[in-house]
Amino acid sequence: MQNQPSPDHQHADLIIKAGWIAPVAPETGALADHALVVRGDTIVDLLPTPLADQKWRADEVVELGNHLLIPGLVNAHTHAAMNLFRGLADDLPLMTWLEQHIWPAEGQWMSEAFVRDGTRLAAAEMIRSGTTCFADMYFFPETTARVAMEAGLRAVLFSPILDFPTPMGAGPDDYLRLATEAADNWRHEPRVTIGFGPHAPYTVSDGPLEKVLTLAEELDAPVMMHVHETAGEIHQAVEASGERPLTRLKQLGLLNPR
Ligand SMILES: [Zn+2]
Known part of the structure; x- marks a missing residue:
């Protein structure tokens, strides 16, 4: 689902939203209801999904729902x-x-x-x-x-x-x-x-x-x-x-x- 564009939004290529995200860094363990923001070949943000909706819009948004997103x-x-x-x-x-x-x-x-x-x-x-x-x-x-x-x-x-x-x-x-x-x-x-x-x-x-x-x-x-x-x-x-x-x-x- 696409965010509604607004002047306050920053642009990214891809946002992946998941029930849990386990990042390499910071070493916090799994983060609940977070979103990963990708621009080009770089992860540019990792933040709670409601904040991601306020801050970012992207060409592609993937909703993983009740999934755990892990590093490769x-x-x-x-x-x-x-x-x-x-x-x-x-x-x-x-x-x-x-x-x-x-x-x-x-x-x-x-x-x-x-x-x-x-x-x-x-x-x-x-x-x-x-x-x-x-x-x-x-x-x-x-x-x-x-x-x-x-x-x-x-x-x-x-x-x-x-x-x-x-x-x-x-x-x-x-x-x-x-x-x-x-x-x-x-x-x-x-x-x-x-x-x-x-x-x-x-x-x-x-x-x-x-x-x-x-x-x-x-x-x-x-x-x-x-x-x-x-x-x-x-x-x-x-x-x-x-x-x-x-x-x-x-x-x-x-x-x-x-
Ligand atoms: Zn071998």
């Missing part, structure tokens, strides 16, 4: 494009699933087109469920970045680092070069951050990990890695080197706020 959800770990593999060899132990099913499937199907299509599907699912930001670790992160921009999502994308070749790269130095170039290409886009994604302690050796540490510091880029996912990963590391994976990462200097 953040998915802190995705391989978004992999939803094209959804259900493939499900319910298997991690290493069996990876080595006998997923890595061969990726070897056969992986391409920029796969990542583009899979991430578009994932973006639609994320938006439908209220997710507005995701931290993704997968091949061709610049393709994922373009899809995130197109979908209006925020993304932190961790460019993969592995000891072995994949359809994306020939080996560690190639992956490090690709990650560095991607970070450079997206440095000025506020909705996309590129970081380094060394896959796991058992797929990346010390040399490349030391280079990740150096480059991440130079570029002020974040690092994401799978660590201690299974008991088997820890047992194998202890048998091979006498150290648990996290101890090894600590000695390499990789356990830091970044």
Whole structure:
């Protein structure tokens, strides 16, 4: 329902009225009968609905009635494009699933087109469920970045680092070069951050990990890695080197706020 325009009203693009609003800030908990006022891409006001009616008018007013309006959800770990593999060899132990099913499937199907299509599907699912930001670790992160921009999502994308070749790269130095170039290409886009994604302690050796540490510091880029996912990963590391994976990462200097 549109407010009646008056000289006293300020103009906004969108007003969302809800029975409750739980804002990120101020940390007051849920506010009853409030309205959120949006101009362009910015929230410009948050106030009780009767006051919003006095102060603001907008091109679009959404009345959510007896709903709780919350901030966008953040998915802190995705391989978004992999939803094209959804259900493939499900319910298997991690290493069996990876080595006998997923890595061969990726070897056969992986391409920029796969990542583009899979991430578009994932973006639609994320938006439908209220997710507005995701931290993704997968091949061709610049393709994922373009899809995130197109979908209006925020993304932190961790460019993969592995000891072995994949359809994306020939080996560690190639992956490090690709990650560095991607970070450079997206440095000025506020909705996309590129970081380094060394896959796991058992797929990346010390040399490349030391280079990740150096480059991440130079570029002020974040690092994401799978660590201690299974008991088997820890047992194998202890048998091979006498150290648990996290101890090894600590000695390499990789356990830091970044
Ligand atoms: Zn993962």
